[in-house]
Amino acid sequence: xxxxxxxxxxxxxxxxxxxxxxxxxxxxxLVEAAxxxxxxxxxxxxxxxxxxxxxxxxxxxxLAAASGLHGHDAEKSIRKSYRAPLLLAVIVSPRPSVKVAVxxxxxxASGIAHALSLLLHERGYGAMWRTGIHTRSEAVxxxxxxxxxxxxxxxxxxxxxxDRPRQSRRSRIEVSRHVSSL
Numbered sequence: 073x074x075x076x077x078x079x080x081x082x083x084x085x086x087x088x089x090x091x092x093x094x095x096x097x098x099x100x101x102l103v104e105a106a107x108x109x110x111x112x113x114x115x116x117x118x119x120x121x122x123x124x125x126x127x128x129x130x131x132x133x134x135l136a137a138a139s140g141l142h143g144h145d146a147e148k149s150i151r152k153s154y155r156a157p158l159l160l161a162v163i164v165s166p167r168p169s170v171k172v173a174v175x176x177x178x179x180x181a182s183g184i185a186h187a188l189s190l191l192l193h194e195r196g197y198g199a200m201w202r203t204g205i206h207t208r209s210e211a212v213x214x215x216x217x218x219x220x221x222x223x224x225x226x227x228x229x230x231x232x233x234x235d236r237p238r239q240s241r242r243s244r245i246e247v248s249r250h251v252s253s254l
Contacts, residue, residue, distance in 0.1 A: 088198070109184055115177060123160070156229035160228040161226075164177060192230055
């Protein structure tokens with residue numbers, strides 16, 4: 073088992089994956105672990121929607137519609153939703169609270185998404201986080217059957233890493249530019 077440090081340092085977005093994905097029971101196990109992220113007042117202001125098989129087309133169609141694409145351009149856009157066998161839609165479900173602002177509840181949902189990507193990496197699955205300007209469009213909201221107060225945060229595209237060695241890369245950030253003292 074990799075350490076948290078190793079998982080954080082090694083994880084990279086994986087746009088190329090195989091057709092193997094975690095099954096529903098494995099997703100439940102991973103979401104349960106990810107659900108341990110810091111969550112002020114324990115509001116659990118999020119939910120995960122599993123999208124497999126032909127249901128992935130719904131994602132692609134909603135993004136194409138939100139983009140105003142038609143014909144060949146729409147089909148090209150829709151095909152992107154088939155890049156991985158499993159899409160995990162991360163949905164922010166804000167809870168009424170006088171103590172916890174909506175932005176903080178969105179941060180919790182973001183933490184869930186990141187924790188899931190680390191857990192998937194640890195299990196040998198590649199994950200790519202997809203967002204964009206149309207994530208919160210009306211077409212996406214309707215296609216995913218979101219409640220009026222819910223917001224789409226994005227999708228995690230998931231599949232097994234291909235049979236090629238995963239190489240550890242050096243840090244992508246210049247750490248000294250991001251850490252200072254008060």
